[in-house]
Amino acid sequence: MSEYVGYVQGGLHAHPGSMSRCDDGMHQYLEVHSRLEAITSWDGWEGHFDLGSSLEKDSLNESVLCSYCAVYAVECGLQSGCRRCIWDGRGGRGYLTLASLSGSPEAVVDVKLVDPSCTCKAIKGAVTKLRLPTASVRGNLLKLRSQTDCMRTSHNPQCIKMGGSVRATCRTAHVSSEVTLCVSGLCRGDGNALAGTVTQDTTGPHYKYSDDPFLSPYSNLTKRSYALSKESGRKAARWIREEYPKLFLHRPDEPFIECFQPKQQYEEGVEVDVDTLVGVVARGEVANAITVYRLCKDKNIFLPDDVLQDLLELLCFYNEEEQVEGWRTVRQSSATARKTWKDNSLAEEVFASLTSRGPAAYCALIRGMAHYLQVDRAWQLYQECQQKGIPLDTGTHNALIRVASFLRDASDLRWQLVQELLCGMAERGVCPDLGTLNATLAALAQVSGWRQARDISLKVLMEFHQLGIKPSLASYYYLLTIHCRDRGPRSDILVGILDQMEGQSFTLQDPKDTSFFVTAMEVARNHLKSLKVAERVESLLHQGTNHLFIGDSYKESVYYRHYFALSCSSLPIDEFMQVYDKLVPHIYTPEPGIMQEVLQAIQTSGALHYLPQLWSDMVLFDHCSRDKLVGLMLTTLTHHQPSPDDLMLTERLVTIAKDIWCRVQAQDPTRRNKVTWTGTMLGCVVEVVVRCGEYQTALEVLREATAAPQAVLGVLPAQSLTALLSAALHRKDADTAVAVVLYAQDAGHQETGQMAQQVHSSLALSHHHLASLASALGRDVYLPHDTPATSSAPAT
Amino acid sequence: MAGLSYLLFKSKRPQLNLWHNTVQWMIPGAELRGLHTTAIASKAQAGRYRVTRDRSRPLTYEMANQPFKIAHRKSWNSWNTTSLFEGMREPETVVEDIFIRKFMTGTWHNLFLSEVIIKRQHNMVRIAGIIHQRITAQKMYFLIGYCEELLSYWLKCPVKLELQTVTDKEDVIYKYI
Secondary structure, three states: OOOOHHHHOOOOOOOOOOOOOOOHHHHHHHHHHHHHHOOEEOOOOOOOOOOOHHHHHOOOOOOOOOOOHHHHOOOOOOOOOOHHHHHOOOOOOOOOOOOOOOOOOOOEEEEEEOOOOOOOHHHHHHHHOOEEOOOOHHHHHHHHHHHHHHHHHHOOHHHHHOOOEEEEEEEOOOOEEEEEEEOOOOOOOOOHHHHOOOOOOOOOOOOOOOOOHHHOOOOHHHHHHHHHHHHHHHHHHHHHHHHOHHHHOOOOOOOOOHHHOOOOOOOOOOOOOHHHHHHHHHOOOHHHHHHHHHHHHHOOOOOOHHHHHHHHHHHHHHOOOOOOOOOOOOOOOOOOOOOOOOOOOHHHHHHHHOOOOOHHHHHHHHHHHHHOOOHHHHHHHHHHHHHHOOOOOHHHHHHHHHHHHHOOOOHHHHHHHHHHHHHHHHHOOOOOOHHHHHHHHHHHHHOOOOOOHHHHHHHHHHHHHHOOOOOOHHHHHHHHHHHOOOOOOOOOHHHHHHHHHOOOOOOOOOHHHHHHHHHHHHHHHHHOOOHHHHHHHHHHHOOOOHHHHHOOHHHHHHHHHHHHHHHHHHOOHHHHHHHHHHHOOOOOOOOHHHHHHHHHHHHHHOOHHHHHHHHHHHHHOOOOOOHHHHHHHHHHHOOOOOOHHHHHHHHHHHHHHHHHHHHHHOOOOOOOOOOOOEHHHHHHHHHHHHHOOOHHHHHHHHHHHHHOHHHOEOOOOHHHHHHHHHHHHHOOOHHHHHHHHHHHHHHOOOOHHHHHHHHHHHOOOOHHHHHHHHHHHOHHHHOOOOOOOOOOOOOO | OHHHHHHHHHOOOOOOOHHHHHHHHHOOOHHHHOOOOOOOOOOOOOOOOOOOOOOOOEEEHHHHOOHHHEOOOEOOOEEOOOOOOOOOOHHHHHHHHHHHHHHHHHHOOOOEOOOOEEEEEOOEEEEEEEEEOOOOHHHHHHHHHHHHHHHHHHHOOOEEEEEEEEOOHHHHEEEEO
């Protein structure tokens, strides 16, 4: 619960030990869930509380939703009541649920009416006396119910009906938190029941984009750029608030939400004391904490050790850098992780200023140093602790295990060090946990080239299983990296992992949990090359809330890239196109490489009726400036044989060819990556259009080819030239025919002679034509028996 | 002259309403100076547009339907529960709406083609409207992110923008008068 206090107040702070934000999607999930977790609702009208049989059974996590605002339950915030429930005269049938605030079943509920507008003194008096020190929550609720019944009957019910808020303080074994009871029939659950009914929507853009055709992105570039533009707009607004905080100090919100207020600034002249420092550290504001600490030091204010300890933990966790609000782009983990710990800086100063450096202080410092890769100092401190006999906790040991690879060079020495650490833990009676398992596997993943790494990893897993520690998605991720390597033997461990995971739903326990699905799909594609396994992974992803473990949008695109490529190579074309329709373009936009594979698949299978759809998609995804793709599209087009029963398709394919022609011609010549015509491409264009009857475009192409031969790489192939020639002869177009022959001659095709003969025999040629033919080919080549003056009528 | 006016006064005059009478008497010698006051013109002119000679004034559907058509052919531009029984915060909501409208039309320079619709739902404010596609989508997203964030800081509650875009202005013009 201590992790969630920040959430309840409307802000999302990454407190030590809590989940880190991965992306917008995960953030939204966490925010909704954590906000809704600690709320109670209250039915004040109907004269009874319906506790719901689910509460009788147990579980504090059961959510019972209002049948009226169930629609809005996910969107319900902390602040206001569900007025709809009150005012539509149905009495707001809400249910009272005291969702779990912490693991503890003991909750003491003090109810205080704090509505300032309530003038009923009697109510105020009555309510403050309501203390329910009963052991079970259920008991609490029953008491609450009976008390409020009294309240309602004996006092003016209008007071409660006014929608005032009642604040309930819940003291549990761990922490005390204030929870606002909104007396307005608001029904909240933890949102899971409702959210579980909403599956992924493949028909529209991602929720972070606006649902408008102009504002929906289709290509990868636009997807990224729109998201970044929106985020930069948010940053601009944040900057304005930071720059002019005095404009935003008004407080119209009841209850007060700290998140919407500008951050308190601490400068030189401000009065500070210990409590200020405590408050600032509790809110996780690193820069402010540093300022206040310095101010306290200047004024020689005595800071007790526990306050210093909290400050030390904050500084170590964040490495003295303020956390930026908003969407953080996930930096791809660089191969060379660099040390970022600030040496001899404030954290170490605070550590030194502690009067008694207990285990907690050492733990905080070692963990911070290990996290930010100041490995040598961390190791030094560890040795120091061992000598002095200071006990360290599990988390510290886990942090050390993670960085053990940096301390030794050889693989077996690294593993030896990890083993030493683990034995050290066992000696001192420190219980390992999931973090230990993940750290050990991470260390093994660092030495995955070592032959024994695979066996050891399995043994580690077995041992932790005996300890009762269930592996998380991160553990499976490390297993995959260890076993399914590029240059290693084939391993079917993924199948085993999937068998274990069937039907499970997961919670986020480690930052690397989000890498599992991407890696699993990559293994399925490259290592196992099995579509069945890929399908299993995909179905696992769509179970329950597992789709959140896909991580950020980059990981999602990589995941679907592998799935897509695998489907393309394994499935027959029709089934594959179904997968294509489902995923493209909103969930996944194919990269040029993948598009190439798709086109090749279509070429081999001959399903050319998909080409119009593919071309329009290629235009949307901005693939038209890629030579390879355009060339491949053109060659695929040439495979089409027009027949009377698919005139529509023929027309469409011709439209594609003409579109390609127009687009490339209309390209800006100063552009960097543009398509340059090759002879083959032009040949394909000519062939396609001629075959389908579009003569004019073919003429244009020929004109272009002859007029600027240096702009075209290579020459038109003979096949296309013969096709064009036959079309020209059919139309009795002597100019074109002669031009074709001359071009063929320039190109050096073998069939030139044949073509020339054809021309001569089929058409009546003018002097000019004959002269040019003669000059190009030589008189005797094309005139076997005739003289130039006499021209016979076409024979064949 | 004075005698004439006195005679006029004494003779039967049409029943003037109180205000007219009062005004006439407040200004001594009003009739002498030829000061005429008219009866109060209780003419409705809100939300009505004057017809132009060459019928060139474009009206959107909303502008074309006059206020008495609200709930018949038109609907409201602000949706909230403040006017219901024991509805709270009515004046604050009105002022906030004015602020939101000024803010939106000012931030989106000449881009709004419809009115700004404000819907309050639970603790959220949803702002809707039709935008002209005069700026690129990237710029629109910048403005969307900026407006949502700044308005949520101002109003202290989540704000969501639900905008629709339109290619040209003619698409929202209903008629010309």
